[in-house]
Each structure stands twice: as structure tokens, then as C-alpha cells.
Amino acid sequence: MPTPIRTILLDIEGTVGSISFVKNVLFPLAKQQYAEYVHKHMDDASVRVFGNSLDEIVDKLNTLHDSGSKDQAFKALQGSIWKDAYENGKVVAHLFPDVVPLLKRAADKGVRVCIYSSGSVPAQKLYFHYSEYGDLSNYISEYYDTSIGPKVEADSYKRIVGSDDPATWLFLSDNVHELDAARQSGLKVGLAVRPGNEPVSSSGYSEYGSFDSLL
Known part of the structure; x- marks a missing residue:
């Protein structure tokens, strides 16, 4: 029986929001x-x-x-x-329309959602506080930036997971090198295939053009 997902770790650019x-x-x-x-x-x-x-x-x-x-x-x-x-209302953060339903499903099922981005933690918090769907901060359990380590190094994911079973974590990103590093640390991984992302050929990873099938 597969290990259930208890935590979803999300990239921002090209995963929950558009690269553009x-x-x-x-x-x-x-x-x-x-x-x-x-x-x-x-x-x-x-x-x-x-x-x-x-x-x-x-x-x-x-x-x-x-x-x-x-x-x-x-x-x-x-x-x-x-x-x-x-x-000052000059910008609101873009999110793909399937992100908020995923956050709500995760909350309903007791699955934590965390963010890991190269942007600083304060910038990440702003992104979800000032999203085009309103303040979504309450749906995010933790934020991680590169102060915990580069996103392409396996040890970074080990530090994020800590004493948790990494098999209960799912990391979603549009960057194959990040997915490689997370998989080396035992996390489940999935490739975000979003409009505007660079095409990835033969990654070998499960691909998610939409998050509607998650949870």
C-alpha cells in the first residue's frame, strides 16, 4: 500500500504561478x-x-x-x-486557477502545504498574502528559501523534511534538477507542466498540467 502524502512542498515560479x-x-x-x-x-x-x-x-x-x-x-x-x-496595490500575485482548490482540499484532509522557493521567505509570504484570490496565508504551514540550502542539492530537502518520513512528502516543481535532488532525499516528486514553462523532454517524472487530480 503506497505511503500517504502528509505534506505537499510547492515551488512558486512555474508551479503555482506563471513564469511570465x-x-x-x-x-x-x-x-x-x-x-x-x-x-x-x-x-x-x-x-x-x-x-x-x-x-x-x-x-x-x-x-x-x-x-x-x-x-x-x-x-x-x-x-x-x-x-x-x-x-500599494500596484500588483497582485498570479496563481493558476487549480491552486486554491488544492489548498482547500489539503486543509480538509489534514495535509500540510509548504513553500520552497529561491525568493526570500518574506517575498513568499507576500505572494500568498496578496494573491489575486485574496489572502491565502492560512493555508501555508511553512516557507523555505535558499537559506536552508540550494534547491538543486539533496541535503536541502533532508533539512526541510527533518525527522519526518520523506516518503510522506510530495515536491512539485517545474525544474527537473530540483526534482532530482528531492528524489535523492526520498521525497515523492512531480513535474509541473504549466503554460509558459520551458518544455521538458523525457523527464521520467509524473507530470502535472493541472493539480485537480492531487488529493
């Missing part, structure tokens, strides 16, 4: 705001870590941005910019 929202809305918004944000927060240690002058810091942020950096301090600064945008 992150790529075409959140990232450009952050880039447009770096100079203004640095000017306003020049004395903050979280800004000074990138340099000593406004121009130096903004240049550094743009370099990190253009390289797709996962640097934790950089992701935290991006999250602060997005916080202002969410709170």
Missing part, C-alpha cells in the same frame, strides 16, 4: 525601483552590503539582477521593493 508574472512583472518592477529604493534606504545595512555609494550599489544590484542571482541579501532587497508594490 515573475519575469515580466515582478523582476522589471524591481529593476525600475533599485535607484529610488537605494536613495531612500542608503543608511540601511541591508543596502550598504552592496557598496558605499549610490551609483556603486545600483550598478551592483543591476549586475545581480541581470545575472539572475540567488544571493540572499539581493533577494531580500527585491522582496522589500515588492512589499511596497503589493501593499
Whole structure:
């Protein structure tokens, strides 16, 4: 008899929300705001870590941005910019329409839902608090970012699972390398196949174009 799923671990970009929202809305918004944000927060240690002058810091942020950096301090600064945008109603986070029903089914069945994303934990919390379906924070048990480890390393998933049986966890992501790492740690895994995602050929993983069949 298969081990029942007790926890679902979800990626965000390309899994619960569209890549285009992150790529075409959140990232450009952050880039447009770096100079203004640095000017306003020049004395903050979280800004000074990138340099000593406004121009130096903004240049550094743009370099990190253009390289797709996962640097934790950089992701935290991006999250602060997005916080202002969410709170001021400039953006609401995109979710695929099958996500909220999954969250509700999980809650009804006592299955925990956790998030693991390269975005900072504060940015993840904003995403679910300011979603286009309203505040969904109560459905999320835990949030994990790369402070627990890179998403492509098996040990990261071991740390997340802790003393739980990893076979009771299901990790869903659009990134095969992340799925490989999670599977090495004993988690069940599934490939999210969403509109706008890069095609994946012969991954060998169960594919989910929709989450309607889960739980």
C-alpha cells in the first residue's frame, strides 16, 4: 500500500504561478525601483552590503539582477521593493486557477502545504498574502528559501523534511534538477507542466498540467 502524502512542498515560479508574472512583472518592477529604493534606504545595512555609494550599489544590484542571482541579501532587497508594490496595490500575485482548490482540499484532509522557493521567505509570504484570490496565508504551514540550502542539492530537502518520513512528502516543481535532488532525499516528486514553462523532454517524472487530480 503506497505511503500517504502528509505534506505537499510547492515551488512558486512555474508551479503555482506563471513564469511570465515573475519575469515580466515582478523582476522589471524591481529593476525600475533599485535607484529610488537605494536613495531612500542608503543608511540601511541591508543596502550598504552592496557598496558605499549610490551609483556603486545600483550598478551592483543591476549586475545581480541581470545575472539572475540567488544571493540572499539581493533577494531580500527585491522582496522589500515588492512589499511596497503589493501593499500599494500596484500588483497582485498570479496563481493558476487549480491552486486554491488544492489548498482547500489539503486543509480538509489534514495535509500540510509548504513553500520552497529561491525568493526570500518574506517575498513568499507576500505572494500568498496578496494573491489575486485574496489572502491565502492560512493555508501555508511553512516557507523555505535558499537559506536552508540550494534547491538543486539533496541535503536541502533532508533539512526541510527533518525527522519526518520523506516518503510522506510530495515536491512539485517545474525544474527537473530540483526534482532530482528531492528524489535523492526520498521525497515523492512531480513535474509541473504549466503554460509558459520551458518544455521538458523525457523527464521520467509524473507530470502535472493541472493539480485537480492531487488529493
